[in-house]
Amino acid sequence: MEQIKKMAIIWESETGGGVSSYLKYLLQSRAFLGKQITIFTNSENKGAKSLIKDLAQQKNVKFIFFNSFFVFNRKRSFLEKLIYYFLKPFLLFIMVFKFKKILSDSNYDILLCECGNYGSFRSEQAAILASRALKIPLKIIVIHHACEKPPLFMGAVFKIIDYFLRKTLTSLITVSKATRETVFYNSNLLSSDQLKGDVIHNGVPTNKFVKKDYLNLTHAKDKESVLKIGMVTRLSPDKGHDNLILAFSKLPPEYKKKMTIIFVGEDERGQRKRLEELIMDSNLKDKILFLDYVDIDSKKIILSLDLLLSLTKSYEGFGLSIAEAMSVGTPVLATDVGGVNEFFNNECGKLIKFAKVEDIKNSLMDFCDNKKDWDNRAQFAKEKIEKYFNSETMGTNYMNHFIKKFYEMKR
Numbered sequence: 001m002e003q004i005k006k007m008a009i010i011w012e013s014e015t016g017g018g019v020s021s022y023l024k025y026l027l028q029s030r031a032f033l034g035k036q037i038t039i040f041t042n043s044e045n046k047g048a049k050s051l052i053k054d055l056a057q058q059k060n061v062k063f064i065f066f067n068s069f070f071v072f073n074r075k076r077s078f079l080e081k082l083i084y085y086f087l088k089p090f091l092l093f094i095m096v097f098k099f100k101k102i103l104s105d106s107n108y109d110i111l112l113c114e115c116g117n118y119g120s121f122r123s124e125q126a127a128i129l130a131s132r133a134l135k136i137p138l139k140i141i142v143i144h145h146a147c148e149k150p151p152l153f154m155g156a157v158f159k160i161i162d163y164f165l166r167k168t169l170t171s172l173i174t175v176s177k178a179t180r181e182t183v184f185y186n187s188n189l190l191s192s193d194q195l196k197g198d199v200i201h202n203g204v205p206t207n208k209f210v211k212k213d214y215l216n217l218t219h220a221k222d223k224e225s226v227l228k229i230g231m232v233t234r235l236s237p238d239k240g241h242d243n244l245i246l247a248f249s250k251l252p253p254e255y256k257k258k259m260t261i262i263f264v265g266e267d268e269r270g271q272r273k274r275l276e277e278l279i280m281d282s283n284l285k286d287k288i289l290f291l292d293y294v295d296i297d298s299k300k301i302i303l304s305l306d307l308l309l310s311l312t313k314s315y316e317g318f319g320l321s322i323a324e325a326m327s328v329g330t331p332v333l334a335t336d337v338g339g340v341n342e343f344f345n346n347e348c349g350k351l352i353k354f355a356k357v358e359d360i361k362n363s364l365m366d367f368c369d370n371k372k373d374w375d376n377r378a379q380f381a382k383e384k385i386e387k388y389f390n391s392e393t394m395g396t397n398y399m400n401h402f403i404k405k406f407y408e409m410k411r
Contacts, residue, residue: 147179
C-alpha cells in the first residue's frame with residue numbers, strides 16, 4: 001500500500017444523503033486512516049457540513065469547496081431553465097478546465113469520483129475528463145444510485161462523454177449488482193471491454209451505542225409503551241411516506257393505538273405539505289410526527305425506533321439506512337427495490353413488493369402481534385451485517401481494488 005499515499009475525492013451533491021454516510025464509514029475505516037485525502041465538493045452540498053463534523057478528528061482529511069454549474073439553490077424561471085438546459089454541455093467543458101487547475105497543484109495517486117447517480121451532467125465527469133492531461137495513476141468513478149438514460153436531445157452528447165470517460169477511467173465501481181445493471185443498460189460506459197463494472201458493497205461500522213430514546217420521543221406524542229415506527233430519509237415523493245400513511249389509516253383502531261409514526265428527514269420540493277394534507281384527510285394528525293433533520297448520528301436515530309421502514313417505490317442503489325438498522329438490531333420492513341435484496345431478505349426482517357399498501361398494513365399488524373419474532377430476525381440481521389457488510393471489510397475491499405489496478409497498470 002506504499003504506492004497509495006494521496007487521494008483526491010470529487011463529490012457533488014445537494015443534500016448528501018446516503019453518500020455522506022458512506023464516505024464517513026469508508027474514510028473512518030483502518031485502510032484509509034493513513035492516507036492523505038482531499039475532498040473536493042460543491043459549496044451547496046449540505047451533506048458536506050455533517051461530514052466535516054464527523055471527520056473533524058481525522059487530520060488526514062481536508063475539504064476544498066468549488067462552485068458548481070450543476071447545483072443551484074434558487075428557483076429559476078421557465079426561460080432560465082430552458083437556456084440552462086441547452087448550455088449544460090458547454091458548462092461541462094468549462095468545468096473540465098476548472099478541474100485541470102484545481103487538481104494540477106498536487107500529485108495524487110488516486111482520483112475517486114463519488115457519483116450519486118449517473119445520466120445527467122455532473123462535476124465528477126468534468127474532473128475525470130480533466131485528469132486525462134494529469135499524471136494521476138488511478139482514475140475511478142463510484143456510482144451509488146440508478147444510472148438514468150441521457151436527458152432529452154442529449155443522447156449524442158452523452159455518447160461522446162461516455163466514450164472519453166471509458167478511455168480515461170481506470171475502473172468503474174458500483175455499490176450493488178443492480179446499480180451495475182442500470183449502468184450497462186442506460187449508458188455506454190460498459191459498452192466495451194475497457195470497463196467491466198466492479199461491485200463493492202457498502203458497509204457500516206460495528207455498533208457502539210446502547211439502545212435508548214435519543215430523540216426523546218416518549219415525551220413527544222404518545223406514552224412509552226407505544227411502538228415507535230419510523231422512516232429516516234428525506235421527504236421525497238419516491239420514498240413511500242404516503243404509502244405508509246395510507247397503510248396506517250387502514251389499520252383497525254386497536255392497532256393504531258399501539259403505534260406512532262415518526263418521519264425524520266428534510267423536506268424536498270414541498271413534499272411535507274402534501275403529506276400533512278394526506279394526514280389530515282386520513283384523520284391521523286395525532287399519530288404522526290415530523291422531526292425534519294436531526295443532527296445526531298443516524299444510528300442513534302434508528303436505535304430510538306422500534307421498527308425502521310424503508311418504503312422506496314422505485315429504486316435503491318444499496319439501502320444504507322437498512323444496513324444501519326441491521327447493525328444496531330432494529331427490526332426492518334423494506335421494499336424489494338434495486339440492490340436491497342443483495343444483503344437483506346425475509347430472514348433479516350420483512351421484504352415486500354414496492355407500492356403495496358395492503359402489504360405494509362399487514363406487516364405492521366404482524367409486527368405488533370409477533371414482535372419477538374421480528375426481534376429475533378433483527379438479531380440474525382445484526383450478525384449478518386457485522387460479518388459480511390461491515391465498514392472495515394468495505395475499506396479493505398476498496399484498498400485491495402486500488403492495489404490490483406496499480407499492478408495491472410505496471411504490466
